[in-house]
Amino acid sequence: MRAFGAGGGNDIQWCFSQVKGAVDDDVAEADIISTVEFNHSGELLATGDKGGRVVIFQQEQENKTQSHSRGEYNVYSTFQSHEPEFDYLKSLEIEEKINKIRWLPQKNAAQFLLSTNDKTIKLWKISERDKRPEGYNLKEEDGRYRDPTTVTTLRVPVFRPMDLMVEASPRRIFANAHTYHINSISINSDYETYLSADDLRINLWHLEITDRSFNIVDIKPANMEELTEVITAAEFHPNSCNTFVYSSSKGTIRLCDMRASALCDRHSKLFEEPEDPSNRSFFSEIISSISDVKFSHSGRYMMTRDYLSVKIWDLNMENRPVETYQVHEYLRSKLCSLYENDCIFDKFECCWNGSDSIVMTGSYNNFFRMFDRNTKRDITLEASRENNKPRTVLKPRKVCASGKRKKDEISVDSLDFNKKILHTAWHPKENIIAVATTNNLYIFQDKMN
């Protein structure tokens, strides 16, 4: 594939916009970013971390005088979503790490999001308060109660403007429905229900009801010795409220229709690419495990991410993907080391741009990759503080797999496998992307002229 970004045509020229987080290399575990998600308008950007905290950034209104760049993202709200818990029965600690955040579409002045750790999903309401009542008869301004006998006249309390306060409050807590670790949540297009998936089961919830959830997929075998695969991700179809998909550690995707039966253990469609048996190795199954599945905005396609590639599937064709993009094929000859250092189990996510024409995913050495489905060109960029100048176009990076390394290329053996980009997000409408390194959040925008 030819690299894009070399100028000309409709290629996007990506520029650094902002970076959030600490500069120092000594990363506290709590600061490791575990999820990144834009809301439906793109005005808000949420991150979750290993310490159970959520930080929400808001895009500032476009400044008419600053036409050369879109609004910056500034901190809007931050709160502790989940705390560490202890399962006394099994003597196991329950991590507070936020596995996923999903926004609800906005219905009124407040914003709502779902955040989940391994066991509990919470619905958070984020609301603004910019006025407060003043002039009570029975209360002083500082809140102390007045002695009613000292009141000689009455007044009507009025609302007066105050500095904007953004408050986050937990409105629903959906607990005790998962024996195994939750890997996905997905809001249905009916905006009333959502699913949560763990390693072996998928549950359906109603957003208003916390004491009941319906199990819709259960792949737990009667005898755990017979366990051969686990659920790795699940998502509702963007338009059909009866359809959802789930991916497995064996590289398959099953599409289920909730109208068919209450328990969707029998799939409606099974997407699987046949494997060449002569290519099979010890690593085959591990690298075929799907770490993320995402429907296109149109609902016609879905994308899956396995260890080395991104695949686009047409929902009408089950026997093979329609497009396959190699993310870092040069790692195929390093699988032994990657198995030893556990990197082979890293779970990379992937995302679509607003028009479904470009897909993006992360890699190592703080590199991330984009594939243009129309031009078939791809680009590798780096999230690094060295590229800090706003409006300077990012230079494409190149990894040299073998042989003579050209100037500006980096050899496979020099890649830093501790610098992984697992989470990326694309603004739903604009060419603005959020890329999370271990503990920093980078925002890039396309160059506006």
Place this chain on the structure above:
Amino acid sequence: MAAPLGTGTRTEEPGQEKQDAQEKEIAHPERAEEAKLKAKYPNLGQKPGGSDFLMKRLQKGQKYFDSGDYNMAKAKMKNKQLPSAGPDKNLVTGDHIPTPQDLPQRKSSLVTSKLAG
């Protein structure tokens, strides 16, 4: 399900063998990597995607000392040797008696995220 590795029986020149090995490595980098792994860990299980590996995944999470597990393990092991803290220490409950060295440091206190700083 393990793939057979290079079982040619005809005699070859040493140079030819090396060239063949290189070709094999280029054509099947995964197999070459698999050979490396098997050379390092000869006791590696035959079914990598099977039970053990998946069970470890399901078990993810910090396991603390459990007096119930401890007593059950002691009862089971009356007639066996005490197992040492092997690489699978997080794998199964009850068969292994945790020692203080197995337990991790407790987490630090909760502060505001540096992203909001």
